[in-house]
Amino acid sequence: MANTETSLKEAAQIEGTIGAALVDYTSGMALGLIGGGKELDLNVAAAANTDVVRAKVRAMELLGLKDEIEDILITLGGQYHLIRLLKGRGKDGLFLYLALDKSRANLAMARHQLKSVEAALEV
Template sequence: MAETDVALKEAMTIEGALGVALVDYGSGMALGVMGGGRDLDLAVAAAGNTDLVRAKMRTMEMLGLDEGIEDVLVTLTGQYHVIRPLTSRTGQGLFLYVVLDRSRANLAMARHRLKQIEATLQV
């Protein structure tokens, strides 16, 4: 099982990764970040994406959908933002957030790699 910092480092090896965060969507706080920079404030992005995750979960509840969210994808003109809620017992209430450079990333491979990282993450 990988610890948080190891999982974040692994996520940063995804082709095109610009930044990654492990976020508590109860509080909106980033428990760990890697990458980012002046043009990508991962703490601000973590808080904002918390609202997105909460809204989607409320919507699914109102619709009576008894399914889990595998991931949420936001496609920008130059980036992919992938949000992956964790499903393990120890990961409940957390999500991985990865920002990818759209010109360098393979979205299918990135999603596959995030699934693998999630499976080994021990929080």
């Protein structure tokens, strides 16, 4: 089992990663960050993507969907933004956020690797 710092370091090793964060979507606070910088303010991204998660959860409630969100993908011209909601003991209300450079990333592989990071994460 990996702690937050170790898990974020593993996420940062995913090909094309610009930055990664572990976020509490009940508060919008980032519990851990790696990468980002001038290219991407991860604190702002964490707070803003909290709104995305809340909106999707609310939409599912309104639609009466009895399913779980695995991940949310936002595709930009030059980037992928991947939001993976965490499941399991102590992980409710958390998500992993991964920003990828589209020209260097393999989206399918990134999703697979982020799932592995989630499985190893102990909060």
